[in-house]
Amino acid sequence: MWRKSKPYLLLLPAIATIVLLFFGGLFDGLLKSLGYFPAIGETRLELTAYAEVVQSDGFWESLELTLRVAVLSSILAGILGGILGVSLFLLNEASKTGQARVWHRLFQLPLTIPHLVGGYVVVLLFMQSGLLSKLLASLGVIDELTDFPVLVNDPFGWGIILTYAWKEAPFVSLLIYPVLSRIQRSWRDVSRVFGAEKWNFIREIVLPVMLPSWTIAVFIVFVFTFSAFEVPFLLGVTYPGMLPVYSYQLYTSGTFADRPEALAVNIILAALTIALGLVIYYFSKRWQVWKGWA
Template identity: 25%
Template sequence: MPNSLSRHPRLAALALVTPALAMVALFFLLPLLASVVGAFETPEGPGLANFSKAFALYSRDMLFTLAIIGGATLLTGLGAVAIAGYLTLGECPLAVAALRWLYRWPLFIPFIVVGQIARSFLAKNGLMNNALIGAGLLDPLSATGMLDWRGLILAFAWKQIPFVALLVAGAMASLDRGGIEAARNLGASRPRILWEILLPQVAPSLLTALILSFVTMMSVLSVPLMVASQSPTLLTVDIAFRINAYRDYGLANALGMISLAISATVAWFYLRHSLREKR
C-alpha cells in the first residue's frame, strides 16, 4: 500500500485529506443541510411559514442584532487599529512592550467567562462603579449599571480587539519602514502616518479580521444571556428560547438561516470589494 501511494501522488494526497473532508462533512455540512431542510418543514408540508413567523415575532431582535454586532465590529476595528498603530509607531519602548504583553490576554478567555467578567465589572454594584465611587468621581445614588446594549458592545469588543489587533499589527510590521521614516522626516504626525500610509496598506487584513469577528460574534450565546437577555435581544438567545421553551425546531432553524444570511451578506460585500481591488 505505501508503495502504491508513492507511485500515485494524487492518491496519496487524497488519502491525506479524506479524514479532514469527512470531519467537515459530518460536523458541518450535514448539520447545515438538516437545518436548511428543517427551516422549511411545517405541519402542513414544506413552506415559508417558519420564516413568516420569525419575521413577525423577531424582526425587532434582528435589527437589534445587526446594530449590536455592527457597533461592536466598528469599536473592535477602532481599538485594534489604535493598538496596532502604537505598536508600530510608538516611541516609548517600555509602553510598547507593556502593551504588547497586555493586549493579547482576552484571546485566551472563553466567551462565557467574558460574560461573567462583564457582569462583575459593569453591574450597578460592579467593579467599575465601586472604583469610581471610591475615587470620588461618582455619587453612589447616581450609579447605574451597563448590563444592556452598551455592555454587549463593550464585552464583544473587549474579546475581539486582540484578535484583530494581532493580525493588523503583523501586517503593519511586514511593511517597508522606508515610507514611515520618509513621512516622519517630512514632519508628518503619527496619527497622519497611521491614517494615510499604514491603514490603506493593511486594509485587506483589517477587513478580513473584522469579517471573522462579525461572524464569531453573531454565533455567541453566552454573552447576551449573561449581560442583556431582556427584550430586545440577539438572535442566538431567540433560537435557544424557541428550542428550550417550545421545542420549535422549525422556527429555530429559520432564525439560524436568517443569521447565516446576514453573515453571508457581510462576507459577500467583502469578497466583492476584494475582487474589485484585484481587477
C-alpha cells in the same frame, strides 16, 4: 501522482468529518425549518415557519438588537485593535523591539480568556453593584450605587458590546500587525527626507497598508458577534434577545411544533451572514480596483 495527492488524502478524514457535521446539520435544519419533521408526523415541505417568523414582532426586535450589537462591537473592536496594532508598529519602528514584544504579549492576554469568562468579568466590573460603581461611590463621584448607569442586562446591549469590544480588539491587532511589520524601515527614512511628519506617514503609508486586513478582521468580528450565543445569553435581557438567544428560547420553551420556527431563525441568520459576507467582499474588491485606478 501518489506523492502529490498524499497530503490531501491524509486530510480527507478530517475534512469529511467537518463537512458532514457542518453541512449535514445545516441541511437537516433547513429541512426541519421547511416542515419536514417525521418525529411529529410532518413530511411536507412548506414555508409556514418562515412566514410565522417574519410576521413576528419578536423576530424583528431581536434582529434590530443583533445588528446594533454586532455593528457597534465590531466598530469599537476595530478602532481599539487598529490603535493597538499601529502603536505596536510605532514601538517596533522606534527600535524598541523588546518593549514592543512585551506589549504585544500583554495585548494578546484577552485572547486566552474564554468569552463566557470575559462576560463574567464585565458583570463584576460594570453592574450597578460591581467594582467600578463601588469605587466611584467611595470616591464621592456618585451618591448611590443606583446612580451608576445600567450597563449589564440592559435593553440596548451595552454589556455585550463592552465584552466583545475588549475581547476582540487584540484579535484585530493580531491580524493587522504582521501586515504592518512588512513596512520597511527605509520607508520612514524616505518620508523624513521629504519632510513628512509621523502623522503624515501613518495616514499615507500605514493606514492604506493595513486597511484591507483591518476590514477583514472587523468583518470576522461582526460575523462572530452576529451569531454568538453565550455572552448575549449571560448579559442580555429576557426580551428582546439577540437572534441566537431568540432561537434558543423558541427551541426550548415550546413544543415540537415550535421547533421549525427556531430552526427557521437559524437559517435566516446563516443566510444574512453569507449575504453580508458577499457584500463586504464585493465592496472590498471595488475598493482595491478604485485604489489601483487612483
